[in-house]
Amino acid sequence: MARLELQRVSKLLANRQVVLQDIDCTVNDGELISVVGPSGCGKSTLLRCVAGLDKITSGDIRIGGQRVNDLPPQQRNVAMVFQNHALYPHMTVYQNLAFGLRVRRVARAIVDARVRRTAVRLGLEALLGRYPRELSGGQRQRTALGRAMLREPGVFLLDEPLSSLDIPLRAEMRRELSALHTALGTTMVYVTHDQSEALSLGQRVVVLADGQIQQIDTPDGIYKEPSNRFVAGFVGWPPMNFLDGDWLENSGLDAHCIDYGIRPERLLLQPSSSADAFIAGRLERIESFGGEWQVEISRNGSRVIARVAPNPELRRDNELRLWFRREDLYAFDRATGRRLQG
Numbered sequence: 001m002a003r004l005e006l007q008r009v010s011k012l013l014a015n016r017q018v019v020l021q022d023i024d025c026t027v028n029d030g031e032l033i034s035v036v037g038p039s040g041c042g043k044s045t046l047l048r049c050v051a052g053l054d055k056i057t058s059g060d061i062r063i064g065g066q067r068v069n070d071l072p073p074q075q076r077n078v079a080m081v082f083q084n085h086a087l088y089p090h091m092t093v094y095q096n097l098a099f100g101l102r103v104r105r106v107a108r109a110i111v112d113a114r115v116r117r118t119a120v121r122l123g124l125e126a127l128l129g130r131y132p133r134e135l136s137g138g139q140r141q142r143t144a145l146g147r148a149m150l151r152e153p154g155v156f157l158l159d160e161p162l163s164s165l166d167i168p169l170r171a172e173m174r175r176e177l178s179a180l181h182t183a184l185g186t187t188m189v190y191v192t193h194d195q196s197e198a199l200s201l202g203q204r205v206v207v208l209a210d211g212q213i214q215q216i217d218t219p220d221g222i223y224k225e226p227s228n229r230f231v232a233g234f235v236g237w238p239p240m241n242f243l244d245g246d247w248l249e250n251s252g253l254d255a256h257c258i259d260y261g262i263r264p265e266r267l268l269l270q271p272s273s274s275a276d277a278f279i280a281g282r283l284e285r286i287e288s289f290g291g292e293w294q295v296e297i298s299r300n301g302s303r304v305i306a307r308v309a310p311n312p313e314l315r316r317d318n319e320l321r322l323w324f325r326r327e328d329l330y331a332f333d334r335a336t337g338r339r340l341q342g
């Protein structure tokens with residue numbers, strides 16, 4: 001187990017393109033932190049830099065207190081699981097699991113004991129004789145995880161390890177991963193582009209965009225107290241509505257240099273003593289998700305989505321009011337995107 005510290009880590013490419021800029025982040029010993037951001041924001045590069053597969057341009061990386069900038073990957077006490085989890089196709093599950101230990105010339109009996117113990121832990125004991133092509137996506141995933149576990153690293157680096165799985169299996173593997181983290185107590189960095197996965201798995205979440213950290217916080221903090229417009233719009237589904245245009249023209253709110261946002265789940269079909277403000281538009285679309293409907297209203301070409309309880313009285317093309325509490329509005333500085341508080 002180990003604590004991972006990144007101090008002012010930057011990475012520039014040969015053409016001076018900035019891939020990572022001044023990354024400051026500490027992952028506590030035993031913590032599971034998720035890193036989320038859009039495609040190309042630098043997530044994989046960040047992990048590769050920690051693993052030692054990519055070189056950083058400036059800054060420091062410490063693992064367990066030791067500066068590892070100049071150490072090769074195998075001396076960094078980390079194990080990385082990649083998106084495509086590249087198992088050796090010509091080796092069985094057993095051989096895949098044993099490979100790293102065999103290379104390090106660990107005695108056969110010890111390898112055998114450790115491989116079997118890990119296999120039991122991951123529910124792979126009946127599959128040890130199979131080849132990767134004979135495994136399901138989840139089983140392959142577990143084999144890749146097992147291979148990383150057998151290295152007993154101080155830090156696990158997981159780069160979108162579930163992205164090749166279908167949705168039900170992803171949810172199952174996410175629970176397994178979470179249980180595994182609890183059982184192992186190992187420091188883990190989990191990279192994903194899926195915000196719901198990042199929030200459900202991470203004890204804390206790092207939101208990355210354009211190579212820069214936008215926010216580090218608990219899932220609750222990221223959702224409730226986004227630091228800027230980017231984070232607010234990236235986390236939550238459907239995304240936060242930004243009330244650009246004249247939605248608020250009669251509200252008495254200053255919309256000159258401030259952008260207002262409200263989450264779809266904070267809009268209501270009925271007023272109440274606390275929800276006494278509203279926006280109004282033409283009901284364009286009703287989409288049923290069984291226990292919940294999503295309704296979309298429009299006004300001068302701008303759209304707002306609300307998540308509401310099913311209501312058979314709603315009619316498309318009618319004018320619809322969506323009510324809210326003023327304290328549920330988020331305000332952002334239009335120039336900088338920073339959230340304005342209070």
Ligand SMILES: Nc1ncnc2c1ncn2[C@@H]1O[C@H](COP(=O)(O)OP(=O)(O)OP(=O)(O)O)[C@@H](O)[C@H]1O
Pocket residue numbers: 013019037038039040041042043044045046193
């Ligand atoms: N070796 C390289 N040569 C040139 N550009 C690179 C190289 N590695 C990364 N990049 C660029 O750096 C940026 C970050 O890439 P990275 O793979 O870290 O993104 P990511 O967040 O993992 O994206 P994804 O979600 O698609 O996996 C991208 O703009 C990418 O094109």
Ligand SMILES: [Mg+2]
Pocket residue numbers: 043044045
């Ligand atoms: Mg990536």
